[in-house]
């Protein structure tokens with residue numbers, strides 16, 4: 001009887017030992033997906049999350065599972081690589097559904113290279129490469145982005161007259177290179193291309209207005225100009241959730257009335273590639289490479305397949321030469337220049 005009791009006791013002890021070993025192993029596996037420098041959890045107000053993260057080897061605290069209810073099923077980021085210079089800040093966009101408001105946190109693997117704040121704004125600190133993680137508060141799901149702090153030349157390539165049947169190919173190619181552009185869309189084409197516009201916007205591209213009918217605004221009455229702007233605003237908002245952030249008047253044609261009615265900044269261009277006239281892939285490619293420079297605003301049209309293909313052909317070379325293609329608004333922000341509604345801007349030197 002005594003022997004049997006001792007045997008049972010031994011087996012129970014062994015069972016507890018095995019169970020706790022498995023639990024610890026699980027905890028370690030879970031914490032292994034969290035970057036080492038997770039003491040830099042920025043946005044959390046939840047101490048359970050912070051303490052669990054900071055001391056992954058402390059079993060007493062590790063055993064305290066976060067009480068956060070995991071409701072976010074998937075997180076994705078708009079970029080897999082973010083390139084920026086020292087002291088510059090660029091935003092990452094996290095895409096996820098969070099109806100029950102679990103919330104997300106941002107973490108930099110190495111904050112001495114690049115730090116990230118609770119809004120997903122990454123700031124370059126010194127040259128190097130690191131990763132930024134975006135995770136649900138329960139840490140059940142996460143996404144990461146490689147961050148390269150280097151010496152990049154920011155430039156904006158803009159596309160007018162779309163969306164068109166060629167826009168999707170362009171949006172995909174921009175994503176492949178983690179580049180962004182500003183699309184000045186013609187309002188009347190938007191509704192039929194809602195999904196590509198939304199995808200483009202989610203990838204971090206900027207949507208500007210190029211009027212509703214591609215009208216020469218200077219030959220219209222005040223009320224007709226207003227209608228061109230308002231109709232475009234409304235279709236863009238229904239496609240992407242926000243109004244166009246910039247205006248490029250068709251033909252670059254504007255006057256005081258147009259300026260007065262424009263409730264966002266107006267953008268001209270510093271390089272006219274004449275891609276609409278020379279519909280040849282190699283011509284467009286060479287024009288882009290020839291004119292590429294820091295602070296330029298290059299004009300192209302995604303209504304022509306030759307322009308889209310010429311641009312795609314130029315992408316690997318632009319990348320190799322250290323160009324970082326950003327939206328027009330980001331270009332000005334990176335250069336610490338403010339944009340005022342109703343004012344026309346030609347470049348960002």
Ligand SMILES: [Zn+2]
Pocket residue numbers: 160161210214250251
């Ligand atoms: Zn146009």
